[in-house]
Amino acid sequence: MSVIKLSNLIAENENFLCVGLDPDVEKIPDYFTKDAIGVLGFLEEIIQSTKAHCIAYKINFAFFEALGSNGWKTLEAVRKLLPASHFLIADAKRGDIGNTAQKYAEAIFGILDFDAVTLSPYMGRDVVMPFLEFENKTSILLGLTSNTGSEDFQLLTLQNEEYVFEYVLRISAAWGSPENLMFVIGATKPKYFYQVRKHIPDHYLLVPGIGAQGGNLQDVYEAGATEDVGLLVNSSRGILYAGSDRNFNSAAESKAKQLSSEMKRLIHQNKMK
Amino acid sequence: MSVIKLSNLIAENENFLCVGLDPDVEKIPDYFTKDAIGVLGFLEEIIQSTKAHCIAYKINFAFFEALGSNGWKTLEAVRKLLPASHFLIADAKRGDIGNTAQKYAEAIFGILDFDAVTLSPYMGRDVVMPFLEFENKTSILLGLTSNTGSEDFQLLTLQNEEYVFEYVLRISAAWGSPENLMFVIGATKPKYFYQVRKHIPDHYLLVPGIGAQGGNLQDVYEAGATEDVGLLVNSSRGILYAGSDRNFNSAAESKAKQLSSEMKRLIHQNKMK
Numbered sequence: 001m002s003v004i005k006l007s008n009l010i011a012e013n014e015n016f017l018c019v020g021l022d023p024d025v026e027k028i029p030d031y032f033t034k035d036a037i038g039v040l041g042f043l044e045e046i047i048q049s050t051k052a053h054c055i056a057y058k059i060n061f062a063f064f065e066a067l068g069s070n071g072w073k074t075l076e077a078v079r080k081l082l083p084a085s086h087f088l089i090a091d092a093k094r095g096d097i098g099n100t101a102q103k104y105a106e107a108i109f110g111i112l113d114f115d116a117v118t119l120s121p122y123m124g125r126d127v128v129m130p131f132l133e134f135e136n137k138t139s140i141l142l143g144l145t146s147n148t149g150s151e152d153f154q155l156l157t158l159q160n161e162e163y164v165f166e167y168v169l170r171i172s173a174a175w176g177s178p179e180n181l182m183f184v185i186g187a188t189k190p191k192y193f194y195q196v197r198k199h200i201p202d203h204y205l206l207v208p209g210i211g212a213q214g215g216n217l218q219d220v221y222e223a224g225a226t227e228d229v230g231l232l233v234n235s236s237r238g239i240l241y242a243g244s245d246r247n248f249n250s251a252a253e254s255k256a257k258q259l260s261s262e263m264k265r266l267i268h269q270n271k272m273k
Numbered sequence: 274m275s276v277i278k279l280s281n282l283i284a285e286n287e288n289f290l291c292v293g294l295d296p297d298v299e300k301i302p303d304y305f306t307k308d309a310i311g312v313l314g315f316l317e318e319i320i321q322s323t324k325a326h327c328i329a330y331k332i333n334f335a336f337f338e339a340l341g342s343n344g345w346k347t348l349e350a351v352r353k354l355l356p357a358s359h360f361l362i363a364d365a366k367r368g369d370i371g372n373t374a375q376k377y378a379e380a381i382f383g384i385l386d387f388d389a390v391t392l393s394p395y396m397g398r399d400v401v402m403p404f405l406e407f408e409n410k411t412s413i414l415l416g417l418t419s420n421t422g423s424e425d426f427q428l429l430t431l432q433n434e435e436y437v438f439e440y441v442l443r444i445s446a447a448w449g450s451p452e453n454l455m456f457v458i459g460a461t462k463p464k465y466f467y468q469v470r471k472h473i474p475d476h477y478l479l480v481p482g483i484g485a486q487g488g489n490l491q492d493v494y495e496a497g498a499t500e501d502v503g504l505l506v507n508s509s510r511g512i513l514y515a516g517s518d519r520n521f522n523s524a525a526e527s528k529a530k531q532l533s534s535e536m537k538r539l540i541h542q543n544k545m546k
Contacts (some may be wrong), residue, residue, distance in 0.1 A: 034373075072346075095366055123422050159430045
């Protein structure tokens, strides 16, 4: 799915919510076994409870890999449960040289058939190119991330007075187009959205970090939205672990519904301006 | 295995060769089926043929993930075939925020029980910390990589006139010690080894890029070696695909032997100085 289809989904549904699937066996309700089978059952219910209230899902590969090859099998099973109507992201943050990147692309866009993948830009353009060669698929590069460690390198100042992350956005935007390239910009950094939009006014942003990490939806929208919204805001823990007992699914649904209502309100407010 | 044990292996064997296992189904001899089973058979013979001539193995995760969950199963099987006497590296280049990094660390150091893992530093310290908390395990951070795209961001100049990669080395060296932290420095960049050794005089370097990527062993040794060698030089394609017919294993053995002889010669030459 290209970014245009994501943009259409957002416009049609007045919704820009991505539900992040980070299934931690330590946190899923006791109703489920603490293994790959439990994770599958848990996520099946989460998907059923949230799909009417979001337009995208993001699977965090680490939580499956931590369960070994059974985890990877579960990842494949969860992928099959995800509705084709939604924008489906492999949150894998891969990044390696050309011949290796090609293999990661085959795994994620080929076998697993995700619409999009997160990539780390440290190694430069050959990390990204093999992914961009797939038609109707989207590469999502790390720009300015939501974690505290983002300050270590992304916010260094270059000789030309740009931040490293600004340079990364500006240069890598030229490797693709707003139709096949997006960027990760953390919700915890609204004060930098001005620089972000200076360099990439039209690109869609994947914005993690609301909820558990402390970012705020309204701040993000006001600082980063474009005329076409231009944002896909992710919530993982805030939805998955909204409840901890057998009612976890209705708690997740309520939380997703609450976020989607707030999104609709923000879009309407903006249209009235 | 900590870096001290790697250093002992190198001293005892006068050898600093790492064999990289990047099993491409398109490239393995026709004798093997072009699938996960063929890959396992191929690597079993490669390991048998090379283990006397190297002191480390590096498994490239992409080539297994490209085979789906069967590939991940094969990765687990190959891990079990690897000799415990060797330094075993998961070349996965993971890099994500703390709670996710924790899961990747459980997968790679816990379940798969590798000695070391490659990590991408773009997201900063919280990417690395959960890995450093494992005892007797080593984190190998990308510093200056061997690919052409390394020039895109790693060689940018900061306001303080350092290259980005220098700053990454200098700052991240403080997150651990030379006993649990190594850095990837590409063999194709010998002219930058001066800056590398200025910031990290004692750290072991994982050096990919000799052979297929054009780096040269002698140049690397002269530019980057310390009194304790301080280098682990990787060759993947040059060994794995040294032959393409049924004699691939003796071709791989010859190539590994040739590199290990050259390494011994370089170490002896240095001792005589």
